[in-house]
Amino acid sequence: MLPFIAGLAAGAVAVVAINNRKEIKEKVIEGASKVQEKAGDVKNCVVEKVEKLKTKELKFVDKEIEDVK
Template sequence: MALPFIAGLVVGSAAVVAYNNRNKLKEVVSDGIEKGKDVVSDIKEYAEEKVSKKEEPKEEKAVKEKEEPKKTTTTKTRKPRTTTKKTASTTAKTAKKPEEKDS
């Protein structure tokens, strides 16, 4: 039951520590942002190199045109269900049949 109180205490104390060390945190965050920008610019340059290599025209090989295979369509049909409504009289008849065979 004291979990919300404990969580509030932890969050509040973390806020106080962050406020007291705000100058150090600014430096750390700004360094992280600069590193992130460097990584993004490197990735951008690498991607541009790859794209420029792909855009260079290559020797086109003679490509044989493939003949389209003939499309055959088959339709599958289901057998109709043979359902009969069972009534009390038909169930009684079917129940008697196995007994009659045993005799």
């Protein structure tokens, strides 16, 4: 009896998904574009922080070199 109920539920979900496929597609596309935008923001933030760290490191190395001279 349980497999019959599970099959019935899966079939109902499939029918609902097919009937709403345009809405589902729009939501997926909207979500993907938001994720892509956030990924770009994170990438830019990481690049900025890496550049700041590189600048700090170069200043530190330059100071160490001057101290040795």
